[in-house]
Amino acid sequence: MNSKILLIEDEESIRKFVKINLERSDFEVLEAETGELGIELTRKEKPDILVLDIMLPGMDGFEVCRILREEFPTMGIIMLTAKSQDIDKIMGLEYGTDDYMTKPFNPMELVLRVKSLIRRMKQRQSKGNTLLKFGPFQIDKYSRRFFRDEIEMDLTPTEYSIIKLFLENPGKAFKRDEILNIIWGEDFVGDSKIVDVNIRRLRSKIENDPSKPEFIETVWGLGYRWKNK
Incomplete structure (x- = not known):
């Protein structure tokens, strides 16, 4: 269709x-x-x-x-x-x-x-485990659903793609341009503000205190990473 x-x-x-x-x-x-x-x-x-x-x-x-x-x-x-x-x-x-x-x-x-x-x-996971867990969070990659403490959270398609990237690579620091290329594609014509705004939106949804993020860390002068607790 x-x-x-x-x-x-x-x-x-x-x-x-x-x-x-x-x-x-x-x-x-x-x-x-x-x-x-x-x-x-x-x-x-x-x-x-x-x-x-x-x-x-x-x-x-x-x-x-x-x-x-x-x-x-x-x-x-x-x-x-x-x-x-x-x-x-x-x-x-x-x-x-x-x-x-x-x-x-x-x-x-x-x-x-x-x-x-x-x-x-x-995007669908064609093989292997479709569930990805990290602390209180879980992603079902087949149905593209995201949960915190077993409660489903509403994410936009872009927010979901970013959180999936982080949970698949805990502790890895991503440059803003890397996130831009991976999520929006290398043919995207724009600037990295789109990354920062989406990170801010994600923090408002998943962090206990978005002003003091526990999960999505800022790597100053570089970009962001998911804290590998």
């Missing part, structure tokens, strides 16, 4: 152009020109990926992202931001997006980003 993409974009010319390119890559594409309609369609159609513009009439993309991320924690979200507006990128990531692109953009690059995100979402 082809992956289903919902494009929420109020500019019809952009929407149609992006839709053509996604359909050429065999994606099923749905369209919405407002955030309100996008929420309605998401609840009805349950797309795999949401491509969401920030600047929408009425409800903006941040609010749409906040609402849908709470309802659909495992859905992939790519946000479209204005050129050079770093604050938009950071805010989008804080609201739970997995990736972002700045306008204007090459539609084929968006297709590549969608494919990369779907790969992260659909």
Whole structure:
């Protein structure tokens, strides 16, 4: 079954152009020109990926992202931001997006980003033990579920991929660029802020006190590592 993409974009010319390119890559594409309609369609159609513009009439993309991320924690979200507006990128990531692109953009690059995100979402452990345990945490790599003290926690696809990387490599220090290449892919065009924001979100979910992390340590001048207790 082809992956289903919902494009929420109020500019019809952009929407149609992006839709053509996604359909050429065999994606099923749905369209919405407002955030309100996008929420309605998401609840009805349950797309795999949401491509969401920030600047929408009425409800903006941040609010749409906040609402849908709470309802659909495992859905992939790519946000479209204005050129050079770093604050938009950071805010989008804080609201739970997995990736972002700045306008204007090459539609084929968006297709590549969608494919990369779907790969992260659909990775499966083909053989061996699919359960990974570390202290109070457990990952089921087959179902892509994450638990703390046997209670399932909602992680975005990107957050799951990062925590899986850490738990598979406890004690290993990863440079930000390493995490960027492993999780987002070497063809990602962006900066390491996307790593820092996702780490901050993860800490807010798994740490007892995010300001004093016990599990995800900062390696100053380098990046991050999972503390090997």
